[in-house]
Amino acid sequence: MDDEVVVRRSRRARRWTLRAPWGEPATLTVPARLPEREVGRILEEHRGWLARERAKQVPRLGLDPRAVSEAEARRATRELVAMIAEEEAEALGVAYERIQVRDQRTRWGSCSTRGTLSFNWRLVLAPLDVLDYVVVHELCHLREPNHSRRFWSLVESRRPAWREQRAWLRDHGPELLAFRPAA
Ligand SMILES: [Zn+2]
Numbered sequence: 001m002d003d004e005v006v007v008r009r010s011r012r013a014r015r016w017t018l019r020a021p022w023g024e025p026a027t028l029t030v031p032a033r034l035p036e037r038e039v040g041r042i043l044e045e046h047r048g049w050l051a052r053e054r055a056k057q058v059p060r061l062g063l064d065p066r067a068v069s070e071a072e073a074r075r076a077t078r079e080l081v082a083m084i085a086e087e088e089a090e091a092l093g094v095a096y097e098r099i100q101v102r103d104q105r106t107r108w109g110s111c112s113t114r115g116t117l118s119f120n121w122r123l124v125l126a127p128l129d130v131l132d133y134v135v136v137h138e139l140c141h142l143r144e145p146n147h148s149r150r151f152w153s154l155v156e157s158r159r160p161a162w163r164e165q166r167a168w169l170r171d172h173g174p175e176l177l178a179f180r181p182a183a
Contacts (some may be wrong), residue, residue, distance in 0.1 A: 005043055005050070009034070015088045022054045022178035038164070063125060065182040070121060073181070074101050077124040085117065090179055091158065093143040097123055107179065108169065109134045111141040120165035122176050126168070 005026045013031045020026040030039055076102045089096060097115035104110075104120045111117050117138050123131040136158050144151035155162050161181075 007038050007039060008042075016042055018042070018050070018168055020057075022057050022174045024052055039101055046174075051148070057174070059175060061172055061179075063087075063176070063179050064067060066182055068125070071105075073124050074121040077101050077119060077121050080124060080128070080131055081117075081119050081135050082127075084132055085139060088136055088139050088158065089142075092139055092143060092154075096139070096142060108173070109138040111138045115142065120177075120181055121153055125176060125179065126172070130165045130168050133159055134169075137162075 004148045005028050008027060008029045009032045010029050011032045013029050016028060016030040018026065018035065026082065028039070028042065030042070078099065081101070082099055085096065087101060095115065095119050096111075100116060100118040101121050102118050104118070106122065108123060109119045111118065117135075123134060137155060139164070140151060140154045140158070144154055153171070159165070
């Protein structure tokens with residue numbers, strides 16, 4: 001399959017960027033005055049990269065956009081997250097302010113300095129162990145804000161198999177992040 005690349009000229013772009021997001025057309029953004037033949041050269045040189053990216057973007061999760069609504073998924077995510085967070089916060093000796101379930105485009109969870117934990121509503125569509133890992137990961141940030149060695153050993157003390165969950169997110173995360181329910 002030949003991938004059509006949308007070329008965008010931008011006055012703010014200092015250098016070119018080529019992106020091929022899951023389920024969306026590939027886009028090459030270039031500085032406004034970049035010569036046409038340079039654009040052609042970039043596209044030519046990155047045809048292999050683009051094909052490899054697209055080859056990775058084969059649906060594997062069997063997600064059916066008609067089978068789940070965002071509202072249902074949000075409710076289910078909130079319930080599961082709250083259940084795990086309550087138990088895990090006690091074990092870690094931390095307290096959080098509140099839990100939010102949001103439509104995050106690029107991340108699974110976050111933790112504000114005020115103790116608000118935010119989670120992606122799509123997490124309920126991942127294996128439960130993965131959702132569980134994301135919750136534990138964010139709670140550990142209440143004790144260790146950065147991804148330091150101490151942070152990871154804290155995660156490991158609570159979820160020894162965390163690397164498997166992180167690998168799942170690396171392999172399947174982009175497909176899940178691109179998921180949009182039908183209407
Ligand atoms: Zn983190």
